Amino acid sequence: MGSCISNGRINMNWAEFFNMGGYAFEVWTSWGLTLLVLLWFVIIPKHRNARIKHEIKRQIARETRLENTAP
Amino acid sequence: MNPFTSIWTFLSTTYHRLGSPREFYRISRYVTPVFGFLFLTLSALGAYFGLFVAPADYQQGDAFRILFVHVPVAWMSLFVYVVMAVAGAIGLIWRMKMAFVVTICSAPIGAAFTALALLTGSIWGKPIWGTYWVWDARLTSELILLFLYFGIMAVYYAFEERKTAEKAAALLSVVGVVIVPIIHYSVEWWSSLHQGVTVFAEGGPKMPPSMLLPLAFMAVGFMFFYGYALFLTMRNRVLINERKSKWVRALAMGESI
Numbered sequence: 001m002g003s004c005i006s007n008g009r010i011n012m013n014w015a016e017f018f019n020m021g022g023y024a025f026e027v028w029t030s031w032g033l034t035l036l037v038l039l040w041f042v043i044i045p046k047h048r049n050a051r052i053k054h055e056i057k058r059q060i061a062r063e064t065r066l067e068n069t070a071p
Numbered sequence: 072m073n074p075f076t077s078i079w080t081f082l083s084t085t086y087h088r089l090g091s092p093r094e095f096y097r098i099s100r101y102v103t104p105v106f107g108f109l110f111l112t113l114s115a116l117g118a119y120f121g122l123f124v125a126p127a128d129y130q131q132g133d134a135f136r137i138l139f140v141h142v143p144v145a146w147m148s149l150f151v152y153v154v155m156a157v158a159g160a161i162g163l164i165w166r167m168k169m170a171f172v173v174t175i176c177s178a179p180i181g182a183a184f185t186a187l188a189l190l191t192g193s194i195w196g197k198p199i200w201g202t203y204w205v206w207d208a209r210l211t212s213e214l215i216l217l218f219l220y221f222g223i224m225a226v227y228y229a230f231e232e233r234k235t236a237e238k239a240a241a242l243l244s245v246v247g248v249v250i251v252p253i254i255h256y257s258v259e260w261w262s263s264l265h266q267g268v269t270v271f272a273e274g275g276p277k278m279p280p281s282m283l284l285p286l287a288f289m290a291v292g293f294m295f296f297y298g299y300a301l302f303l304t305m306r307n308r309v310l311i312n313e314r315k316s317k318w319v320r321a322l323a324m325g326e327s328i
Contacts, residue, residue, distance in 0.1 A: 009126055017123075021133035026198055030191040031118075034140040037183050038296060042107075045303035052310045056323035059314075 090167050092309045093318050097328055099302045106299035113292030121285035128282075137195040139285050142270075143293040145188035148216060149251050151181035151297060155223075156248040159241030169305075171237040172312070174244055175227055176304040180297060182220035189213055200264055208261035212254045219247045233312070 020027045088094040121139035128135035155177040162170035192210070193203045204210065223240050230236035258267045270276045276283055313319045318328050 009124065020136065021127055023132060023134040023136075023198060026134055026194050027136050030137045030140050030194050033190055034144060034187055037187055038300075041180060041183060041300040042303065045300070045307055048307050049303075049310070052307055052314075053323045056310070056314055056319060060320055060324065 090169050092168060092172075092313050093316075093328065095169055095172075096306060096309050096318075096322075099306055103299060103302040103306070106295045106302065110292050110295035110299050113288050113295065117285045117288030117292055119285075120281075120288065125281045125285055131199060134195065134198055135282075137191055138282070139289050141188060141191040141195060142286060143289045144184045144191065145213070146290060147293050147297060148181060148185040148188050148213070149254060150294070151177050151184060152216065152220075152244075152248065152251055154297075155181060156244045159244040162241050163238065163245070168312075171241060172305050172308050173301070174223075174241050175237065176301055176308055178220050178223045178227070178240070178244075180300050180304070182217060182224070184297075185213065185217040185220060189217065196264075205264055207263045207265065208257035209254070209263050209265040212250060212257050216250050216254060219243075219250060223247070 018024060018028075088098070117139060121136060125136075127133050155174050158170045158173035158177070161167055162174060189210070192213075196205075197203050223243050226243050227236045227240040230239060255268075257263065258265050269278055270283070270286070278286070310319055310322075322328055
């Protein structure tokens with residue numbers, strides 16, 4: 001990795017880093033959009049898993065109620 | 072028992088276990104977080120080397136750092152399609168339940184990767200090509216891929232009966248696989264603004280190691296992301312498909328399976 005570090009990028013400050021040589025908008029929008037989409041595909045299914053189990057539980061409760069009230 | 076018989080027994084039990092929704096749900100509980108962990112580690116390394124270590128490109132300056140997300144998502148848009156179509160074919164030929172689940176659950180993830188490839192490419196195109204969009208072969212064929220993913224999802228949700236819906240979606244995904252080589256070779260067959268094949272070029276990658284290393288980390292990391300997101304959605308799909316079965320009902324009541 002020596003050849004990669006020798007260009008002086010290691011000495012840059014945070015303002016330079018976020019500025020991305022004038023391409024801040026392009027670079028950060030691309031990376032940000034990608035991050036958002038990836039997060040979406042993790043958060044939504046995890047929420048959904050809990051909701052599905054909850055729904056099935058309610059369905060079972062409804063069925064037992066019906067069985068108990070039936071003559 | 073001779074070794075061949077035991078290998079055969081192992082393969083056939085693995086096949087049957089993977090084919091069973093209940094076994095998938097049980098095993099995926101342990102495999103899914105491993106995929107998530109590998110994705111996080113590899114993409115964090117990729118982001119570090121790509122944003123902090125790799126020197127700016129001599130032509131594009133720092134704009135080239137879009138490459139580390141654009142290229143992996145574009146590769147994944149094709150990779151997911153191939154997995155989806157192969158699973159669709161397996162489902163149609165061997166009537167394997169879980170293969171259809173792979174096809175159905177891959178479609179939205181593939182569509183997201185395709186949309187990201189188009190969006191990040193467009194953002195990158197503006198400063199470098201001077202335009203967000205051109206109707207050239209690479210961009211147009213990638214847009215068709217996005218519509219194919221949408222089509223497969225629409226076909227699945229259009230049918231009331233699940234088995235018909237699964238077969239129709241699988242069939243469309245198998246027929247549509249022709250788009251994959253068209254996209255890959257589009258930059259060679261037609262003249263294009265888009266850069267040609269660079270990493271898998273004849274005679275090795277035409278890229279310095281400082282660029283290739285973060286790209287490799289990101290690409291492999293995104294593959295694990297696909298596995299992670301796929302298993303998360305497949306687990307939900309299995310619960311919905313098998314909601315009437317005893318084991319899912321027991322699971323919903325808090326019992327372990």
